[in-house]
Amino acid sequence: MRIEALAADFGVSVAWRPFLLGPIFKKQGWNTSPFNLQPAKGRYMWCDMERQCERYGLPFQMPSPFPQNGLLAARIAFAGRDQPWIGAFSRAVYIAEFGQGLEIEDEALMADLLIEVGAPAKQALADAVSPETKIGLRAAVSEAEKLGIFGAPSFVAPNGALFWGDDRLEQALETVRASA
Amino acid sequence: MRIEALAADFGVSVAWRPFLLGPIFKKQGWNTSPFNLQPAKGRYMWCDMERQCERYGLPFQMPSPFPQNGLLAARIAFAGRDQPWIGAFSRAVYIAEFGQGLEIEDEALMADLLIEVGAPAKQALADAVSPETKIGLRAAVSEAEKLGIFGAPSFVAPNGALFWGDDRLEQALETVRASA
Numbered sequence: 001m002r003i004e005a006l007a008a009d010f011g012v013s014v015a016w017r018p019f020l021l022g023p024i025f026k027k028q029g030w031n032t033s034p035f036n037l038q039p040a041k042g043r044y045m046w047c048d049m050e051r052q053c054e055r056y057g058l059p060f061q062m063p064s065p066f067p068q069n070g071l072l073a074a075r076i077a078f079a080g081r082d083q084p085w086i087g088a089f090s091r092a093v094y095i096a097e098f099g100q101g102l103e104i105e106d107e108a109l110m111a112d113l114l115i116e117v118g119a120p121a122k123q124a125l126a127d128a129v130s131p132e133t134k135i136g137l138r139a140a141v142s143e144a145e146k147l148g149i150f151g152a153p154s155f156v157a158p159n160g161a162l163f164w165g166d167d168r169l170e171q172a173l174e175t176v177r178a179s180a
Numbered sequence: 181m182r183i184e185a186l187a188a189d190f191g192v193s194v195a196w197r198p199f200l201l202g203p204i205f206k207k208q209g210w211n212t213s214p215f216n217l218q219p220a221k222g223r224y225m226w227c228d229m230e231r232q233c234e235r236y237g238l239p240f241q242m243p244s245p246f247p248q249n250g251l252l253a254a255r256i257a258f259a260g261r262d263q264p265w266i267g268a269f270s271r272a273v274y275i276a277e278f279g280q281g282l283e284i285e286d287e288a289l290m291a292d293l294l295i296e297v298g299a300p301a302k303q304a305l306a307d308a309v310s311p312e313t314k315i316g317l318r319a320a321v322s323e324a325e326k327l328g329i330f331g332a333p334s335f336v337a338p339n340g341a342l343f344w345g346d347d348r349l350e351q352a353l354e355t356v357r358a359s360a
Contacts, residue, residue, distance in 0.1 A: 028218060038208060040330040044344055051351070150220040164224055167347050171231070 001058055001094060002169060003153075004087040010173040012180075016086045018077035019140040020070075021152050033067045049098075052166065059099035068097060069105040072128065076110060078137045079127035080119065088117035181238055181274060182349060183333075184267040190353040192360075196266045198257035199320040200250075201332050213247045229278075232346065239279035248277060249285040252308065256290060258317045259307035260299065268297035 007014045025034070035042035046062060053060035073093045080086050092113040096102040102109055107125070114121035127133060144154075148162050155163040155172035159179060163172035187194045205214070215222035226242060233240035253273045260266050272293040276282040282289055287305070294301035307313060324334075328342050335343040335352035339359060343352035 038330065040325070040328055044328060044330065044342060047342070048344070048348070145220070148220055148224060150218065150224065162224060162227070164228070168228070 001056065001091055002166065003155075004091075006169060007173060010177050012173050012176045014087075016077070016081045016090065017140060017144075018074050018081055018090075018137070019144040019149070019152075020074055020137065023141050024145060024150060035066070053099075059095065061099055061101040063097050063101060065103075068103060070097075071105070072107060072110055073104050075128040075133050075137055076114070076124055078140060079130070079133045080124055083119065083124075085114075085117045085119040089113060089119060092117055181236065181271055182346065183335075184271075186349060187353060190357050192353050192356045194267075196257070196261045196270070197320060197323075198254050198261055198270075198317070199324040199329070199332075200254055200317065202247075203321050204325060204330060215246070233279075239275065241279060241281040243277050243281060245283075248283060250277075251285075252287060252290055253284050255308040255313050255317055256294070256304055258320060259310070259313045260304055263299065263304075265294075265297045265299040269293060269299060272297055 003014055025031075030037060033042075035045050050060045070093075077086065077090060077093075080089065093104055093110075096109060096113060097104045104110070111121045111125060114124050147154075147156055147160070149156075149164075151164050153165065153169075155169065157163070157172060157176050157179065161172075161175055163169070163175070183194055205211075210217055213222075215225050230240045250273075257266065257270060257273075260269065273284055273290075276289060276293060277284045284290070291301045291305060294304050327334075327336055327340070329336075329344075331344050333345065333349075335349065337343070337352060337356045337359065341352075341355055343349070343355070
């Protein structure tokens with residue numbers, strides 16, 4: 001939600017690299033979100049997320065069900081990763097799931113969000129299910145693992161330094177700016 | 181490392197409530213630190229901790245072995261939780277393990293640290309192994325679980341709001357100050 005505006009303030013450019021967290025969790029032996037696997041921590045994380053949204057002036061609504069099937073959204077994002085609408089589309093998906101309680105596996109919802117952010121919806125949906133996208137998204141998961149990524153969002157500086165989570169966004173941007 | 185000075189800045193008083201994390205992890209089915217159970221996340225957390233220490237001007241040295249047996253240190257802290265030296269002693273234990281690579285299960289080290297922070301070492305070590313302390317520390321674990329605590333450090337505001345980890349220390353203190 002914050003990276004595009006904040007990166008501009010820092011004079012840092014962002015390359016979006018959508019990937020899937022599910023396969024990374026599965027290698028840990030997890031078949032669902034750690035929010036569900038560790039109930040006390042999960043309850044806290046939802047509470048923390050609600051407080052952070054309030055601090056940032058963002059809407060929050062606990063998604064149900066959670067986790068959701070984000071494969072289509074991830075494929076659209078992967079296919080459109082270098083398009084000018086990638087930031088706005090990513091924010092729209094998160095607002096839909098975590099701000100409005102909508103189910104993001106719905107293709108009609110994805111089409112609405114694409115139109116809303118000025119993307120060519122029909123083309124973007126077609127690109128999302130192309131063989132290149134499916135293969136590329138799987139490769140992006142392997143690349144994420146090689147970078148040491150275990151959660152999302154993660155930020156990787158040009159020197160390979162990894163920063164995990166909204167709490168480290170400023171630090172990631174400071175690091176990139178300092179090394180520029 | 182930061183709470184005593186920062187709480188004073190915020191005009192907030194702190195009641196130290198030492199507890200054991202091991203029994204809480206064990207109920208999750210974990211027999212060691214999650215840093216060890218999730219290697220990619222563990223590697224990141226050590227890197228993050230080193231960066232945070234550098235930002236705060238604190239020494240950092242990866243402990244070996246990790247985790248360590250902190251039962252004696254926890255018992256000393258529990259028995260001394262309302263003593264004026266509790267903050268300085270807690271910091272000294274963390275500096276020993278995470279700043280100097282010392283093994284904190286060593287009773288002679290604990291005696292040295294107690295003397296260093298101006299505590300009556302002989303009495304504090306005797307109090308640490310009293311039946312009242314052993315029973316009280318076990319009760320503190322149950323109390324922590326009832327408060328929803330799953331990690332350390334955790335901060336609980338008078339209204340019961342829970343904040344986890346150094347990253348939320350300022351927010352915890354703001355919350356307490358705002359409700360005062």
